[in-house]
Amino acid sequence: MNEDRSLYPEHDENGKPIIDLESHKFLKLWQGPQHPGITGNMSLELTVSGDEIVESKTHVGYLHRGFEKLLERRLFVQCMPTSIRLCVAEPDPNEYIVSTAVEELGGIEIPDNAKWLRMLSLEMARLQVLLRGVPGQAGTFALGLGYQWGNYLRDLILDSFEELTGGRVYHMYIIPGGVRGNLPEGFKGRMLEKLKLIDEFVVKIDKLIFQNVVFESRAKGLGHIPKEWVDKYGVYGPAARASGVMRDVRKTNPYLNYDQLDFEPHVTTEGDVYARSVVRYNDLQMTVDMIRQILDKMPDGGDIRAQTPNVLHWKIPKGETYVKCESSRGEYGMYFVTDGSDKPRRAHLKGPSYTHANALLDKLLINANIADTAAIMVSLATCPPEIER
Amino acid sequence: MQKGINNLIEKFGASDLVERRSGLSFITVDQTKAVAAITHLKDIDGYTVLSFITAADWIEDGKMQLTYMLNNPAEVAEIAIRVMLERKKEAGESMETIHHLWPNAKKWQQELKEMYGVDFPTSPGVNDSFILEGWDDMPPNRRDFDTKQYAEDTFFPRGGRVTHDPATYMREQLDPKDPQYYTKKKKKDINS
Known part of the structure; x- marks a missing residue:
């Protein structure tokens, strides 16, 4: 150039x-x-x-299914199977934000055990995304081997999801009032064994990707996001942390029992594709550690659901709220409005991809090489369904 | 009380404050003062992040609500500014743009024009299609847009999409000669 x-x-x-x-x-x-x-x-x-x-x-527009409009025509409990499809790769945060919005406006307090189980489900969801996402970044530079390794381990986590919830991709585990089930017998032990395999994978990925001269030379300096753009363009999660700005809802606005866990999200200042990859790599290790902490600290059994009104006749008083959590891509929120009826008046999803894939990506791609387009896009972890909703 | 709320009430006549929880408040600002209030929150009170702009259609009250969610990362606080526009029957409500404050606002404004019919004159690309392509019907997220009717008019009839009443269909499948058999049997069982 x-x-x-x-x-x-x-x-x-x-x-x-x-x-x-x-x-x-x-x-x-x-x-x-x-x-x-x-x-x-x-x-x-x-x-x-x-x-x-x-x-x-x-x-965008290739995937629009009118989810937000569909939610306005459904009972609160019927919102669940629709809302999880707002992001296919990581559906669990959708379950959490919709359930929590319903509980908050409906005055429901969930049991402590359900909070731990929700955290487990959310962190398992993050883990299965990162197992593909971290090596997937190298895939954009034609280094596909790590992605295959990651996919195998992701499948093991999906096995655990199947064991816990009955579903591999869509789980419908978090529901208004709590969760659908307790841990199956022996689940903890099996999960800990899988986490050991992921520990080995983490070491291999470091050698395969981060000590690879091609990855390093192509990713460093590419798609640079200056710190000043974080607020201006709406940059969230790992992408913001790679530009030196601490953005992690689990840390800044702790929800569920995240304040009882010991974790420190990685922050670096380079702001390029390489830095975003390093942040996600650290997120992967942190997620493994957090799942271990959750399994260690959660109670053995206990209530998993609070008493809710009959879900077929559940009317919620007029009100509005905004509930958010930290997805693997960053802040993920639901603006929920009720009008006293048995259906939401408005449900608006706010995902990080909306700002990442629009104004920010348009800006980042200027002066980039055509061959680097995929790398920049993947480094922002854009998810089209959450843009179109 | 959250930082900025007092200013909104005293300087901009904001009303209907609802403190949903610690660090999250909803407040209504008049349409004519909304952009000034948002600018004040951004430049003076540290609400430097625009989380989203969206709308809620209160058709029965003749209002179209715009919600601007602003985030103050330093104070870990969020304020949602409600702006109640007079709802028009044929869409076409109008609001000032805020793309000069946050460049990404233009996308939300473009979407609101398309899905709710709320116009933001001077917002770049506001009339370009965002999600829908070649749409000439009512903005589809307005409450009076009938999704079911639209789907029936647009996508039906289509082969293989026959609808049955589940109970009748099951009876016909179980005993085509006497579809009412199971109904009669059930009544008989109940009576006995």
């Missing part, structure tokens, strides 16, 4: 690049909606000059 990229293309008085496609100096290139380097059903309209991106525009 030339040293001063601000000189080309020329910009108008409003600071927008002057792109004349008729001049044949530029080309429109679509990345997605079907593309191995895309994080789901979305597409990027790239304007390129040679192999350099001069403008990017995110397009």
